[in-house]
Amino acid sequence: MTTAAERPARPDETTVAAVVAALAERFGNRLVTSQAVREQHGHTLTWIPNQPPDAVVFPESTEEVAEIVRLCAAHRMPVIPFGTGTSLEGHVNAPYGGVSIDMSRMKRIVAVHAEDLDCTVEAGVTRKELNEHLRDQGLFFPIDPGADASLGGMAATRASGTNAVRYGTMKDNVLALTVVTPAGEIVKTSTRARKTSAGYDLTRLYVGSEGTLGVITEVTLKLSGIPEAVSAGVCPFPSVKAACDTVIATIQMGLPVARIELLDEVMIRGVNLHAKLGLQETPMLFVEFHGTEAGVKEQAERFGxxxxxxxxxxxxxxxxxxDRSRLWQARHDAYWAALALRPGARSVATDVCVPISRLAECVDETKRDIEASGLISPIAGHVGDGNFHCQPLLDLDNADEVERVKGFIDRLVRRAIAMGGTCTGEHGVGQKKMVYLVEEHGAPALEVMHTLKAALDPLNIMNPGKTLPPRA
Amino acid sequence: MTTAAERPARPDETTVAAVVAALAERFGNRLVTSQAVREQHGHTLTWIPNQPPDAVVFPESTEEVAEIVRLCAAHRMPVIPFGTGTSLEGHVNAPYGGVSIDMSRMKRIVAVHAEDLDCTVEAGVTRKELNEHLRDQGLFFPIDPGADASLGGMAATRASGTNAVRYGTMKDNVLALTVVTPAGEIVKTSTRARKTSAGYDLTRLYVGSEGTLGVITEVTLKLSGIPEAVSAGVCPFPSVKAACDTVIATIQMGLPVARIELLDEVMIRGVNLHAKLGLQETPMLFVEFHGTEAGVKEQAERFGxxxxxxxxxxxxxxxxxxDRSRLWQARHDAYWAALALRPGARSVATDVCVPISRLAECVDETKRDIEASGLISPIAGHVGDGNFHCQPLLDLDNADEVERVKGFIDRLVRRAIAMGGTCTGEHGVGQKKMVYLVEEHGAPALEVMHTLKAALDPLNIMNPGKTLPPRA
Structure with a gap:
């Protein structure tokens, strides 16, 4: 573990053949090299071409993951952790080849401690599977990205969703992780205690590290009680600015909204087409309150x-x-709804996040930019946190259109950073946003990130070509 | 930056003289070497002897801190960041000598963004100073350790306090930090955006790192609105177990208490003596609810x-x-109240944290241990998080008593870890709890922490002899 190899390299054919043979011997038909499966595991929801891994392996335990990683490390073979493949910025593509570790067979609910409001699950369990399991106990796990993502993948991308304004993001809801390090060691990052000051925060080191520092194999999560009362609704606004100003006032007043989501008039049109709803095609806020009967009533009145x-x-x-389920399903399906606006087109979803005082201005300028760029790009956002998504629709075979979309996203990101925000609130960096990290964090902070990466993954085998741009 | 020096060494006299001379020339009377000031900066609230630094310097800006650290790095001179000196586990002692950087002249409130519910302050600002500054704006910063600690020190120890059950700890309330690295570079860890997935979580890397990875010079904090209504009270219980069971049921029911504090009958006796209160000398819960008038009333009824x-x-x-102020002042003064139980004695305060389902059992066993050990050790705790403090009183000149207290704390920590808890919920590791990190985290996790430390502080000049035990 002494050689630093910052520039990743694609392993040669002999190496690939040796690793594939060893994995095939050990894992039998849980090692797959068919073109279709490899391409499926390298897929990307961006304009970046598919870069398939050399092989896909399906472990069933942390120990098996450790075995796979040790084998790859011995051959300096890249390792790409794979959850459900729903990441949006090119996280699972394999630009240097390597072995995709598909966690879909790691589905055990290891323990539910209802009395402590926590649980431990294997990384392949999805958020909906967990909530299905918890329902009888009056508990739920609140983090809800659009996709039914795996909880390991959600931890890896520091995901959030519509409930984050009240319940926080994965950063706030992961108590501990089991991680296989790039050397194949098994690390438990923390205990089930609600708080600790016992050493460096390894949990938060791995949350959001996008598989570049290790493979997350188990996740210990905080759970919440299913609220006694829930009240939800939609409210139309004459402009996006009016809706954003409402959000800003709501947050500043300290009203404990559980969800407050903006859909612009373009997205509402898509939702109407996709979900057969008859919503007024104007900017809308979808809101929800959680609490007691009296509390929810009071909050809803104030919000009104x-x-x-x-x-x-x-x-x-x-x-x-x-009715509430239908409403939130429509919101969660925004990705698909957007596609309904231009049948046959693809979309590239991306997100930024700004201090909430700049939200109205940022969304407003972005909408003007969309118009000036001649794009169709619905906007939806977890606006209680200042976080919003743009989803430009495009024909990936039309080079001019791809360039226009690239230019639009570049301006969007730079606009958010210039307003004191971040290039991504919840989707992560992946391949597509590496280029913005220096601008957002500054060279000294990026150098600290590179130092961490080089120290923890000296062979640079963990998901190479992601998160951090090449070292200056 | 290529030499790794894991074992710290005390610099020789020539080195010390050179560094002191250079600092004196640069900082004039802001560089102090008097015995009294050095001892005050090496003080400890433990049984570990005072180990004074070689000099104390009082910078007035981040740039000055960077200058000091660069000078120290050039001479491999240890650097010990110093806030208000109220840490409890020997964080500011200087076992290898070095330069104590006293942040008390870095008191600027850099910015308050009331509209975004955040602020940025220099590290020397204390929590009470910040709240004094914020009061007119209807905002407050909720984290409240017993002492009026500096916000930089609170970030460095991952502090919390009575409000953590509702508002979280420093981990949850720091948005970004400015940190001077061991090489004297200035790093900004994040933006003011409420959430981000843009790269590794440098903020949480430094929160809780106890000055061993860099010097925190500025802190960007989340703020909260002063609640519209507050209701607080005290409730006596026949036993500590009954009080803990009440806490467990409250948390499990999801009642959003803002504070729920246990004081055992011994601590109540101290509080009565110290604060001239006439509380019934039995285990008590101090509770507080924050919300609207109706919400607070409803919560208080349910709790009753x-x-x-x-x-x-x-x-x-x-x-x-x-009345509320008087109540909480009495709670915050528990450290001093405990001393009233045995005039002339010293006390060593320590804390552990367990999953809440084990709280009653852990406190109960601990009380039996106190009795069996023949100690006076009041208990107070932020029990909504499963976190409690023991404060054994002792005569530090009585070797037998010191040994009995050491044995008691050792059993306390091992009991908490065995119950799935942590050796410290909020005080930190410092010098005194290093020995428990392997037991709590396991060797592979500790090795990751050592790798981080060696990569980020290769000369081991940052607060050496703290947090991590010597590498195996």
């Missing part, structure tokens, strides 16, 4: 007063659980 | 019902702000 000040229209409350 | 189930006595509500 704030919305009215900013010319919000009549609130449409979904009081029945089925 | 739960307490009654566990034989809690009549609730004494403090409805006036002055």
């Amino acid at each position: 007063e704030i919305a009215a000040e900013f010319e919000g229209g009549a609130f449409d409350w979904a009081t029945q659980p089925e | 019902e739960i307490a009654a189930e566990f034989e809690g006595g009549a609730f004494d509500w403090a409805t006036q702000p002055e």
Whole structure:
């Protein structure tokens, strides 16, 4: 573990053949090298071409993952952890080849400690699978990215979703991780204690590290009680600015909204097409309150007063659980809804996050930019945190269109950073946003990140070509 | 930056003289070498002897801190960051000599962004100074360790306090830091965005690193709105177990208490003596609710019902702000109150944290151990998080007593770890708890921490002899 190899290299054919043979012997038909499966594991929801791994292996335990990583390390073979493949910035592509470790067979719910409001699951369990398992116990896990992602993948990308404004992100809801290091050691990052000051925060070191520092194999999560009362609804606004100003006032007033989501009029049109809803095609806020009956009622009333000040229209409350489910399903399906706006087109979803005082301005400028660029790009956002998504639709075979979209996203990111924000609030860096890290963090901070990477993965085998741009 | 020096060494006299001369020339009377000031900066609230630094310097800016650290690095001179000196586990002692960087002249409130509920302050600002500054704006910073500690020191020890059950710890409330690295570079760890997935979480890397990875010079913090309504009170219980069971039920029910503090009957006796209160000398819960008038009323009623189930006595509500202040001041002064139980004695305060389901059992066993050990050791705790403090009183000149206290704390820590907890919930590791890190985290995790330390501080000049035990 003494050689530093900062520039990754694609292993030669002999190396690949040796690793594949060894894995095939050990894992039998849980080692797959068919073109289709390899391409599926290198897929990307960006304009970056598919870069398939050399092989895909399906471990069933932390020990098996450690075995795989040790074998790869011995051959300096890249390792790409793979959850459900729903990441949006090119996290699972394999630009240097290597072995994709598909966690989909690691589905054990290891333990649920209802009395401590926590649980431990293997990394391949998805958020919906966990919530299905928890339902009978009156508990739920609140973090909900659009996709039914794996909890290991969600930890790796520091994911969040619609509930983050109240419940936090993966950073806040992971108590501990089991991680296989690039040398194949098994590390437990922390205990189940709710808080600790016992040494460096290894949990947060790996949360958001996108598989570049190790493979997350188990996740210990905080759980929440299913709220006694829930109230949700949608409210139309005359402009995106009016909706954003409502959000800003709500947050500043300290109203404990559980969810507050913006969908612009373009996204609403997509939602109507996709989910057969008849929403008014104007900017909308989808909101939800969690608490006691009395508390929820009080919060909803206050929110109504704030919305009215900013010319919000009549609130449409979904009081029945089925109505609420339909509403939030429509919101979660925004990715697919957007595609309905231009049949046959692909979309590249991306996100930024700014201090909430700059939200209205940032969304407004972005909408003007979309218009000036001649793009269709619906906007949806977890605006209670200042976080929003743009989803430009494009024909990936039309070079001019791809360039226009690239230019638009570049300006979007630079706009957010210039406003004191970040190039990504929740999607992560992957391949696509590496180029912005120096601009956002500055060279000294990036050098610290490079130092961490070089120290923890001296052979640079863990998901090479992601997260950090090449060292200056 | 290529030489690794894992074992720290005390610099020789020539080196010390050279560094002191250079600092004196640069900083004039802001460089102090008097015995009294050196001893004050090496003081410890443990049984470990005072180990004074060679000199104390009082910088007034981040750039000055960087200059000092660069000078020290050039001479391989240890650097010990110093806030208010209220840490409890020997964090500021200087076992290898070196330069103590006293942050008390870095008191600027750099910016308050009321509209974004955040602020940036220099590391020497204390929590009470910040709250004094914020009061007019209807905002407050909720983290409240017992002492009026500096916010830089609180970040460095991952501090929390009575509000953590609702508002989180420093881990959750620091948005970004400015840190001077061991090479004297200035790093900004993040932006003011509420959430980000843009690279490794450098903020959480430095929060809790106890000055061993760099010097925190500025802190960007989340702020909270001063709640519209507050309701607080005390409730007596027949036993510590009954009080803990009440806490467990409260948390499991999801009641959003802002504070829920246990004081055992010994601590209550101290509080009565110190604060001239007439509380019933039995285990007590101090609780507080934050919210709207209606919300707080509802929460208090529910809590009363739960307490009654566990034989809690009549609730004494403090409805006036002055009464509440008096109550919480008494709680915050527990350290001093404990000393009132044995005039002339010293105390060594320590803390552990366990999953809340084990809290009653852990506190109960600990109380039996105190009795069996023939010690006076009041207990107070932020029990909503499973975190509690023991404060054995002792005569530091009585070797037998010191040994008995050491044995008691050793058993306390091992008991907490065996119950799935941590050797410290909020005080930190310092000098005194290094020995428990392997037991708590396991050798592979500790090796990752050592790798981080060696990579980021290759000369081992940053607060050597703290946090991590010598490498295996």
